[in-house]
Structure formats: C-alpha cells, structure tokens
Amino acid sequence: MKCPFCNHEDTQVLDSRVLEDGDAIRRRRRCLSCDRRFTTYERAELMMPTVVKRDGSRMSFDPSRVRASMELALRKLTVPSQEVDAAIERIRESILLTGEREINTEEIGDRVLEELLKLDQVAYIRFASVYKSFNDIDEFVQAIHEMQRVIEANNGRAAKSSIEKKAVKKAAKKTTATTAEKNQRKK
Numbered sequence: 001m002k003c004p005f006c007n008h009e010d011t012q013v014l015d016s017r018v019l020e021d022g023d024a025i026r027r028r029r030r031c032l033s034c035d036r037r038f039t040t041y042e043r044a045e046l047m048m049p050t051v052v053k054r055d056g057s058r059m060s061f062d063p064s065r066v067r068a069s070m071e072l073a074l075r076k077l078t079v080p081s082q083e084v085d086a087a088i089e090r091i092r093e094s095i096l097l098t099g100e101r102e103i104n105t106e107e108i109g110d111r112v113l114e115e116l117l118k119l120d121q122v123a124y125i126r127f128a129s130v131y132k133s134f135n136d137i138d139e140f141v142q143a144i145h146e147m148q149r150v151i152e153a154n155n156g157r158a159a160k161s162s163i164e165k166k167a168v169k170k171a172a173k174k175t176t177a178t179t180a181e182k183n184q185r186k187k
C-alpha cells in the first residue's frame with residue numbers, strides 16, 4: 001500500500017481491527033519513509049444491487065417488501081413460515097450473486113414466482129395475476145399453462161434423473177454379478 005503523503009511504496013500495518021458490524025476491517029498504517037500515519041478501510045465489494053422500478057425510480061432492496069407480497073399471495077394457505085423465510089433468503093442470495101449494480105423489479109418478481117411455484121400453485125397464480133396485471137381471462141389461462149409447462153419441465157428433469165439413477169444401479173448390479181461369477185469360477 002502506497003503512502004498517500006510521499007508515495008513511498010512500503011507501509012507498515014500497525015493495527016488491524018474488524019469494525020463492529022463485521023463488514024469492514026480498519027488498518028492503521030505507518031509510512032516507512034516519511035513516518036506519517038494513515039488509516040485504510042477494507043470492505044467486501046458484494047453489495048445488493050439497486051432496485052429499478054417500472055417508472056425508472058430507484059430504491060434499495062427491501063426483503064420486507066418481498067415478504068409482504070409473498071404473504072399476500074400465500075394468505076389462508078398452509079405454507080410453514082420457515083419455508084417462506086428460506087425462499088426469501090434464496091431470492092436475496094440469488095440477487096446478491098448476480099453481482100450487478102442494478103436489478104429491475106420484474107427480475108425480482110420472476111424470482112418470487114419461481115419460489116412461489118415450489119411453495120404453492122395457488123399462491124403462484126395469485127402473485128402472477130397481480131404482478132403481471134392480467135387484463136382478461138386469456139392472460140389468466142396463459143399463466144396457468146405457463147405454470148403447468150414449468151411444472152412438467154421440472155418433473156421431466158426429476159424423472160430423467162431417476163431413470164439415470166436406476167440405470168446406474170442396474171449397471172452397478174451387473175458389475176457386482178460379473179465379479180461374483182468370476183469369483184465363483186476361481187473356486
């Protein structure tokens with residue numbers, strides 16, 4: 001780390017401490033050439049992207065808003081709150097992991113839909129009807145078809161992987177059998 005006073009290349013760290021909230025480290029440094037002292041702060045660059053609303057206005061990401069809209073969609077349904085908490089955490093994490101500076105509300109809505117589909121199909125349709133603001137029955141029907149398509153695609157993947165697992169098991173059995181036969185022959 002360069003000295004900000006004399007530009008000398010080498011500085012000595014006198015003291016490092018993690019700040020109270022744990023998201024930054026403060027270091028006291030001393031320049032080995034001019035002996036002046038200064039402080040540096042080290043922070044992780046991961047930040048929640050700014051949310052861009054449909055009208056172009058910006059706001060910071062607020063998980064309580066996501067929760068409110070999910071709870072509205074889930075009202076009177078019997079989804080345990082820890083499952084809702086876990087879903088919100090997955091949404092927050094997936095947004096953080098984009099590494100983008102900005103995210104629009106539509107993208108967040110898509111992630112909410114994805115999670116609601118895992119929780120409850122009625123909640124999915126409720127959320128989609130508000131968020132995609134259906135204008136007529138056709139759009140409603142379309143949303144249901146879209147949901148069925150996603151469910152079938154997911155089931156297809158699950159079925160395929162279970163077929164693969166069975167094939168692996170079969171192959172494993174065959175190998176075991178062949179080994180057993182060989183052992184038999186040896187005797």
Ligand SMILES: [Zn+2]
Pocket residue numbers: 003004005006007008031032033034035036
């Ligand atoms: Zn210096």
